[in-house]
Amino acid sequence: MDGDPKIPPPTTSGAADRLALAAQRPVTLVGLMGSGKSSIGKRLAVRLSLPFVDADTEIETAAGMTISEMFERFGEAHFRDGERRVIARLIDGTPKVIATGGGAFMNEATRALIKERTLCVWMDADIATLVDRVRRRGTRPLLKGKDAGEVLTALAAVRNPIYAQARIRVGSKPGPHHETVEAIVTALAAANREMGQP
Template sequence: MLHSPPVIPAWTGRPIVLVGLMGVGKSTVGRRLANRLKLPFVDADHEIEDAAGMTIADIFDRFGEAYFRDGERRVIARLIDGKPKVIATGGGAFINDQTRALILADALSIWLDAPVDVLVDRVRRRDTRPLLRGRDAGAVLRDLAAKRTPFYSLAHLRVASADAPHENTVRAILEAIGR
């Protein structure tokens, strides 16, 4: 069952976790946000690949999505350690009930949201996304948006990531968290 997240008036120094669909810019925006806040940046997908010793695509191919999501949950739980940092998650991380509960309780979650047509344009630049291989990116992203938006909407903050420089998104986040 989905519940409304707690209201967080301002960033209090806990980890900042970026959530949203693939292609929304979580990693790029996360790096820039961390730089502006002078905090460490961690990309959960890179941490998963390092821990597994293989790419996410290889994990999906060899073990399946459920196995990947379990590892993703464990990695994010390790990353949310109470220390200030910016964490970019994979697009499906916030859908997991345990991961979402942890993020909502112990971090500041920010949903980066963009129109599907913008996302389609961005994801076409990389062909390594397992959920898109051999499929129509627009159809997949429209389906994922329909399924995941109710979960993403539970994030503490929502920031638009339009077809504009990522620095605009960083500025919007900084304004939203009162920095």
């Protein structure tokens, strides 16, 4: 159990400095469906005392319908165009944690924007972990009526080399979320230190 994600664990002065350094820039989480972008992202935002935004939720709010409905009514290309516009709006320069949909980083314009204006974190998980996680949610349009393992394996073959362009790669493994959160915080602090604080 991670406990209440709204309550950050106590920090020492050194840890507080690390958190402050990690929270200097917008953070974008990318990766396949089931990699933990939303669940980890919410906890990461609390840890960094930053706002959390789920791009998929923002897209649904803007469109007035679910992502599944958008796929069914208008097709994937229409959805991706809306996704690109929403993410561009979310990346406004203010520090926050943004969870993106699995295909967002595949769009060249969106990928360029994410890489240029945010610290991008690839949430990398193995196929077995992804399959176990996506089974808990039956609303993913790319999996409708298909074998999750086969779809995710095929997606990973195409997308992982693109996700690898992210500045930071963190393994998203089964187990306590706080361990993944702390790994991301450490990597963000190191990246900001290398880049120089804004």
